[in-house]
Amino acid sequence: MKIIDCHGHYTTAPAALQKFRDAQIAGLKDGIDLPLSARTPIGDDQIRESLENAQLKLQRARGTDLTIFSPRASAMAHHVGNETTSRRWTETCNDLIHRVCGLYPDNFVGVCQLPQSPGVAPAQSAAELERCVLQLGFVGCNLNPDPSGGHWTSPPLTDRHWYPLYEKMVELDVPAMVHVSSSCNPNFHATGAHYINADTTAFMQFLTADLFKDFPTLRFIIPHGGGAVPFHWGRYRGLAQDLKRPPLKESLLKNVFFDTCVYHLPGIELLLKVIPIENILFGSEMVGAVRGIDPETGDYFDDTKRYLDALPIPAEDRYKIFEGNARRVYPRLAAR
């Protein structure tokens, strides 16, 4: 069995990446769209160094094999600048992920950021998705349900606004992880509130609409264990019933999946108790939101494999969580 971690971000990228981003943001004041040629070249050694003591070290220490790897989520910041800003930043980040995957093809496979921008039609992200999948060998994308960064000005994910992008996802047979970025609304701490709220919000949007009737093969991963959803699984089953919606198993669970980015044993235990095994994909969000060691256990909070290892899970279910479900949700993994 291969241990596939479906949720990793390149949070440790070489400083030259942030330098380009800083220059891009500084240029916005003067109305300058920094061209891609302004990127400082990043050497292979810099990339290796950025990973060897972080993701790769942790993969080895924790016994995981392959990370489905995407640009740093909090840095996507689709609300910064305009469509061109977002496109150039997105291409830069995706190209770097491609280089990571080229250097370590056994350890990483790419998932792309999309060039979303507030008020810009999601259809405009289809070309970059296609480039990443067909030319760079990526297997999925991160879709931001709130490109405004905490103001929630876009239509819900079930609105036809998003359909052209979904058509491209279906055509390419790739899933999206629903993943917001940083928040420019002071109410929402990014990793402590905005991320989790977006997960919960997306699930409820899916529950109340017929999106998967229109796209029976469209697939979403809701990260961070599905936000609040498993903890409130009774509430969601009850709301579906009150709203005369079909049972969740029928209406959502062929299309919606949850990762295991829940950073304590009781949470993982609950996740496995209420969500069908077929819908759970191993993920750690490593190196990510929480970087410390839990004083109660002596282990990293985000070493989610430990929690799974501590539970009496039958071998066939372990296979599903660690590999099988990921292969089903990301069929392009097979092409590697």
Next chain:
Amino acid sequence: MKIIDCHGHYTTAPAALQKFRDAQIAGLKDGIDLPLSARTPIGDDQIRESLENAQLKLQRARGTDLTIFSPRASAMAHHVGNETTSRRWTETCNDLIHRVCGLYPDNFVGVCQLPQSPGVAPAQSAAELERCVLQLGFVGCNLNPDPSGGHWTSPPLTDRHWYPLYEKMVELDVPAMVHVSSSCNPNFHATGAHYINADTTAFMQFLTADLFKDFPTLRFIIPHGGGAVPFHWGRYRGLAQDLKRPPLKESLLKNVFFDTCVYHLPGIELLLKVIPIENILFGSEMVGAVRGIDPETGDYFDDTKRYLDALPIPAEDRYKIFEGNARRVYPRLAAR
């Protein structure tokens, strides 16, 4: 032992209440602020009837004694109209709760809605809080962290913006339940997303600031089991540590409490496993967000007492959850 349900709303109020509200909203178009004298009188019998076959019937059936009772949360809709609209609607709703408590003093004790309005200083809510506590005998209030109804335009709850209201809460020794109302943002389903998100958001706001250093006796109940917080308790402990904040037990748990409005056994089990017993107050949100019967158990989803009764909780802890903690958090209960 008395079973105190800390979270009940008057969702079944006589139709005359909604009639007043409809007229008030209709008047807004013509710039008319409907005066309180436009309220249709509601007879005691109408009030009795509205409760006998709902909250009172369920209290008896479930074996609960006293409900801490407030106006329907989704109808507060602070985003509708202006400050006067909100004040008149709030007074109307609070007065009706007062009548309920007068008719059934053994069954209900009041918690008030506040006359919040987007862009209006929370200080403006202090007078209504004082009226409700000192004149009507209420024991707490519901505080809406987002009077804009899903646009989140107010400062975080830890901002000094809110301090004048907190001073009044401390002076009166009453807690607030952090409770949003309906959402006018199509992204957020009210009871399935907006409520839960607000709970999670408020907790993270409290985690990142020193509010309780400034107000050591200020107390908040986060409803719906604390939103996503218990499910992600490891994440919050880890974030506090990464952010160099004190451990949650020290910084928050003298001031922040969770109700048990979680509608399935595994959720309640998790809540009790990770949150200290001292911080859990029995609540059911009855008659509220989910009204149906769970086909998996044959019981009402929101009969949260059943989940607690099914767990092996020591008698002293049961007392805390069902009565003791409520008496500590709502000290004015003793005056009844």
